[in-house]
Amino acid sequence: MASPPEEEAPGPVGSGPGAAGDGRGEEAFDAALWRYTGYRMRRAWGVVQADMAEALRPVGLRNSTFSALAMVCTRPGLTQTELAQAIAVERPNLVVLLDELAARDLIRRERRESDRRSFALLPTAAGQKLFRRAQALNDAHEARLFAGFDAEERAALNRLLARVEGRE
Amino acid sequence: MASPPEEEAPGPVGSGPGAAGDGRGEEAFDAALWRYTGYRMRRAWGVVQADMAEALRPVGLRNSTFSALAMVCTRPGLTQTELAQAIAVERPNLVVLLDELAARDLIRRERRESDRRSFALLPTAAGQKLFRRAQALNDAHEARLFAGFDAEERAALNRLLARVEGRE
DNA sequence: TATTGTTATACTCTATAACTATA
DNA sequence: TATAGTTATAGAGTATAACAATA
Numbered sequence A, B: 001m002a003s004p005p006e007e008e009a010p011g012p013v014g015s016g017p018g019a020a021g022d023g024r025g026e027e028a029f030d031a032a033l034w035r036y037t038g039y040r041m042r043r044a045w046g047v048v049q050a051d052m053a054e055a056l057r058p059v060g061l062r063n064s065t066f067s068a069l070a071m072v073c074t075r076p077g078l079t080q081t082e083l084a085q086a087i088a089v090e091r092p093n094l095v096v097l098l099d100e101l102a103a104r105d106l107i108r109r110e111r112r113e114s115d116r117r118s119f120a121l122l123p124t125a126a127g128q129k130l131f132r133r134a135q136a137l138n139d140a141h142e143a144r145l146f147a148g149f150d151a152e153e154r155a156a157l158n159r160l161l162a163r164v165e166g167r168e
Numbered sequence C: 001t002a003t004t005g006t007t008a009t010a011c012t013c014t015a016t017a018a019c020t021a022t023a
Numbered sequence D: 001t002a003t004a005g006t007t008a009t010a011g012a013g014t015a016t017a018a019c020a021a022t023a
Helices: A037-059 A063-074 A079-087 A092-104 A125-145 A149-163 B038-057 B063-074 B080-086 B090-105 B125-145 B151-164
Strands: A107-111 A119-123 B107-111 B119-123
Touching: A037 A063, A037 A079, A037 A125, A037 B038, A037 B063, A037 B125, A063 A092, A063 A107, A063 A119, A063 B038, A079 A119, A079 B090, A092 A107, A092 A149, A092 B090, A107 B125, A119 B090, A119 B119, A125 B038, A149 B038, A149 B119, A149 B151, B038 B063, B063 B080, B063 B090, B063 B125, B080 B090, B080 B119, B090 B107, B119 B151
Parallel strands: none
Antiparallel strands: A107 A119, B107 B119
16 A cells, blocks of 8 residues: 655646656555545545444444434534534435434424424434433544544644635 | 634543533534544545546546546556555455446556456556546646645645554 | 425445456 | 455445425
């Protein structure tokens, strides 16, 4: 597996004719890919995603269901449209996630009398309990995964990731 | 849509009973989720992924096919197992990607005489040409997406992302 | 008309087991 | 037996169109 170097200057488009590699051996750094922040992000996300999935397995949650449950627990009463927006999931896809959580009796949908088209999403007692356990598991997972990062580095990464979304 | 704050201290596990939100209005920061680097990474990756997909549409490449083509162009002769390892794609999944590229006559598989089980992957002239075009499109996409980042910030993000994978 | 939740659908990525041909 | 490439398959994330109920 090719390893990334320290960093890579943004630089201009091509570094030459696309065919020739850099000629180094199996330790060769594949600059054509690693110079892209997007490629690095896919790789990093793959690692984090896999570790998180493993960490949440004991509570039967995935990344998506954890996010949904977290929002319902910390902002009870929000609607599905609001939740979809908050966690960046399309509404049709959210329905399935919520069905899953509701089937396990972790959340419930309550018709809003003020607008009977929408539901207020509420956590059940079991949902709150499971969420706290899931939170602890996820905290442990991140602590393990980012063990090599000090507080400043961690904060810097968090800040930079938020900025990628165009939010300040 | 909830917005992230500056940053979030790693801190201990739970900040209290999971039910209560922070009570702010629609601008409320959903700390329960945004405190996780993993969550931020999923969100950031979603943005980058969507923008990259859009950018590569003119050349008919996706993130995965671009990565594969990039490796074949810059390290011609590598085998499928080596490529799968290099771009972190399972070998069975890589077969489909390479079939797609081969069907478009962008790459070709050449039996290795030294070990007739494996193929040497080689770019065609058309593949090299398309790759250079794709590279330009991807460069433009990253330049646009990371326009708000100066060279140092960009380098810092690249370095931190590489470290998430546990590589130094 | 517009919006909320929903159904249906399709595409992509990811992951695993098992087969074949070669070694 | 072990490895390279392959097939088949299943799970999950993501995206869009269209519908019923409600506003």
